[in-house]
Amino acid sequence: MKEDFFTYQAQTTPHPLAMEISHAEGSYIYDSNNKAYLDFVAGVSACSLGHKHPRVVNAIKEQLDKYLHVMVYGEYVQKSAVDLTKLLASQLPDPLKKTYLTNSGTEAIEGAMKLAKRFTGRSEIIAAKRAYHGNTQGAMSIMGFEERKQAFRPLLPDVHFIGFNNEADLEKITTKTAAVILETIQGGAGFIVPDENYLRKVKFRCQTVGALLILDEIQPGFGRTGKLFGFQNYNVVPDIVVMGKGMGGGMPIGAFTASTEIMDVLHDQPKLGHITTFGGHPVIAAASLATLKEILDSDLMCQTLDKEELFRELLQHEYIEEIRGKGLMLSLIVKNADIANQIILGCLQEGLILFWLLFEPKAVRITPPLTISEEEIKQGCSIIMKVLRNIKD
Numbered sequence: 047m048k049e050d051f052f053t054y055q056a057q058t059t060p061h062p063l064a065m066e067i068s069h070a071e072g073s074y075i076y077d078s079n080n081k082a083y084l085d086f087v088a089g090v091s092a093c094s095l096g097h098k099h100p101r102v103v104n105a106i107k108e109q110l111d112k113y114l115h116v117m118v119y120g121e122y123v124q125k126s127a128v129d130l131t132k133l134l135a136s137q138l139p140d141p142l143k144k145t146y147l148t149n150s151g152t153e154a155i156e157g158a159m160k161l162a163k164r165f166t167g168r169s170e171i172i173a174a175k176r177a178y179h180g181n182t183q184g185a186m187s188i189m190g191f192e193e194r195k196q197a198f199r200p201l202l203p204d205v206h207f208i209g210f211n212n213e214a215d216l217e218k219i220t221t222k223t224a225a226v227i228l229e230t231i232q233g234g235a236g237f238i239v240p241d242e243n244y245l246r247k248v249k250f251r252c253q254t255v256g257a258l259l260i261l262d263e264i265q266p267g268f269g270r271t272g273k274l275f276g277f278q279n280y281n282v283v284p285d286i287v288v289m290g291k292g293m294g295g296g297m298p299i300g301a302f303t304a305s306t307e308i309m310d311v312l313h314d315q316p317k318l319g320h321i322t323t324f325g326g327h328p329v330i331a332a333a334s335l336a337t338l339k340e341i342l343d344s345d346l347m348c349q350t351l352d353k354e355e356l357f358r359e360l361l362q363h364e365y366i367e368e369i370r371g372k373g374l375m376l377s378l379i380v381k382n383a384d385i386a387n388q389i390i391l392g393c394l395q396e397g398l399i400l401f402w403l404l405f406e407p408k409a410v411r412i413t414p415p416l417t418i419s420e421e422e423i424k425q426g427c428s429i430i431m432k433v434l435r436n437i438k439d
C-alpha cells in the first residue's frame with residue numbers, strides 16, 4: 047500500500063511520515079501492524095474530541111439515514127446546518143450572528159476577505175508577518191512567509207504586512223484598509239500569543255479608520271484555549287471570525303461569522319457573493335453540531351487549562367527553551383531544528399505522535415484532542431522526556 051501511496055497519491059513534501067493507518071479511537075491511532083500511537087497532534091488541531099467520538103459518529107449516522115447532499119449552499123433549509131449556525135450565534139458575542147459554512151478553513155478565509163472588501167468598498171488587506179491562513183491563492187497572498195509563496199506569484203495585489211504584537215505598525219492601518227486579518231494566536235509562527243491588550247488596540251485602530259478586524263480562529267476555535275474561541279480570552283470582538291479544523295470533530299469544514307449587517311452584503315449586488323456546492327453539507331454540519339454540543343455540555347474547555355499546566359510541569363529539560371501557546375495549543379521551542387526533528391521522529395518510534403510547525407523549525411507541536419486524559423498526558427510526556435534524555439546535541 048505504501049508503494050501505491052507514493053506512486054499514485056500526490057505528495058506535498060519529499061519525506062512524508064507515510065504511516066499506514068488501520069484505525070483510530072479516542073487518543074490513539076493504530077498502524078497496519080496494530081501498533082498504537084498516542085496522538086498529541088489530533089490531525090493538526092482538527093480532532094478536538096479525539097478519534098471516532100461516539101456522539102459525532104452517531105450524529106453522522108443519523109444524518110446518513112436521512113439525506114446526503116441535496117442542493118448547493120444556501121437554497122434549501124437543512125436542519126443540521128440551521129441548528130449549527132443558530133447554536134453558534136448563541137455562543138458568540140454580539141453582533142456576531144450570521145454564519146456562512148464552507149468546506150475548509152482556507153475557503154472561509156477567502157469568503158471573509160471577499161466580505162470585507164465588499165462591505166467596505168476598499169481593497170487593501172493587512173496581515174501579519176509569519177501568518178498562515180491557508181493555501182488557496184487569496185489565503186496564500188496574506189501568508190507572511192515569502193519563501194513559500196514566491197513560486198506562486200503574482201498573488202493578490204494590495205496586501206501589506208505588519209509585525210504581530212508590534213503596536214507601532216498599527217499606523218499602517220489606514221482609511222484605505224478593508225480589513226486587518228490576524229490569527230488570534232499565531233500558529234505556524236510557533237504559537238505566539240497576543241500581548242496584553244494588543245488585539246484590543248488593533249480593533250480600536252480598525253474602528254478609527256473604518257476597517258474590519260478579521261480574526262482567524264481556525265486553530266484555537268472550539269475550546270482549545272479554554273474558551274470556545276481564542277479571542278474570548280483577550281476581551282475583543284472581531285468584525286468577522288473565521289473558524290474551521292476543530293469545529294468539525296474530524297470532518298472537513300470551515301465557517302465565517304459576522305453581524306447581520308455585514309454578512310447580508312454577500313447576497314445582493316452582485317448576488318451569490320460567495321458560492322459553494324458542498325458548504326453546509328448536512329452530514330458535516332451534523333458532525334460539527336454534535337462536536338459543539340459535546341464541548342458545551344462537558345467541562346472539556348475548563349480542563350484544557352489544567353491540562354496545559356500538567357504539560358508545562360512535566361516537560362522541563364535543558365533543551366526546552368520555552369513552551370509557547372495557550373491551553374492545548376502548545377509548542378516546545380527547543381535549542382535547534384535538529385533537536386526538534388530528533389524529538390518528533392524519536393517519539394514516533396516510541397509510539398507518540400508529535401509534529402512540526404510550518405515556519406518555526408525549532409518548534410515541536412503539541413495539540414492533542416481536548417479529550418486527552420491526565421494519564422495519557424503523563425504517559426506521552428514521559429516518552430518525550432525519555433527521548434530528550436537520549437538526544438546528543
Ligand SMILES: Cc1ncc(COP(=O)(O)O)c(C=O)c1O
Pocket residue numbers: 090150151152153155178179180181229233262264265290291300
Ligand atoms: C490558522 C489557520 N488558518 C487557516 C488554515 C487553513 O485551513 P484549511 O487547511 O482547512 O484550509 C489553517 C490550517 O492549518 C490554519 O492553521
